[in-house]
Amino acid sequence: MDKDNKFFVPGNTVITVFQDVREGDSILLTQNSLTNNNFYRIVFDAIPSPAYVVKKDVQVVDCNTAASKMLSKDPELIIRTRLGEVIQCLHSTEGCGNDPFCEKCIIRHSVNQSLSSQKVIRQKAKISRRTR
Numbered sequence: 001m002d003k004d005n006k007f008f009v010p011g012n013t014v015i016t017v018f019q020d021v022r023e024g025d026s027i028l029l030t031q032n033s034l035t036n037n038n039f040y041r042i043v044f045d046a047i048p049s050p051a052y053v054v055k056k057d058v059q060v061v062d063c064n065t066a067a068s069k070m071l072s073k074d075p076e077l078i079i080r081t082r083l084g085e086v087i088q089c090l091h092s093t094e095g096c097g098n099d100p101f102c103e104k105c106i107i108r109h110s111v112n113q114s115l116s117s118q119k120v121i122r123q124k125a126k127i128s129r130r131t132r
Contacts (some may be wrong), residue, residue: 044062044064045064045065045066047064047066048066049066050063050064050066050067050070050071051063051064051066051067052064052067052078052083052086054083054111056111056112056115057082057097058082058083058084058096058097058107058108058111059080059081059082059083060078060079060080060081060082060083060086061079062075062079063075063078063079063086071086082095082096082097083096083107084096084097084102084105084107087127087129088129088130089127089128089129089130090128090129090130091105091128092130093130106123106125106127107125107127109123110123
């Protein structure tokens with residue numbers, strides 16, 4: 001990670017960090033699935049902030065231990081769920097991507113912009129979350 005909290009991983013995997021301004025939690029997103037090997041798992045789980053690997057449609061492919069602990073959920077309940085639903089986005093009551101606001105979603109736009117440009121994208125945003 002550089003001084004601007006930007007990552008670049010060999011193999012053209014781009015990682016973007018979103019800082020939750022209200023709570024100070026970081027959400028780490030990668031645009032390409034990484035192979036599930038021991039080294040990857042150790043490094044990924046060593047990240048102290050909640051981290052998620054997502055596909056283009058922001059469906060979670062993997063999450064680290066910090067993410068699982070923060071949500072008090074087993075990874076099996078997080079994987080294959082869209083990120084907005086996982087982090088309890090205020091606009092995901094009908095499912096992540098189904099609210100009119102989702103067209104303006106900073107996470108979706110950053111993931112897609114990073115994929116199309118093959119560049120690191122860094123944008124600050126406040127994410128409104130539902131309370132249980």
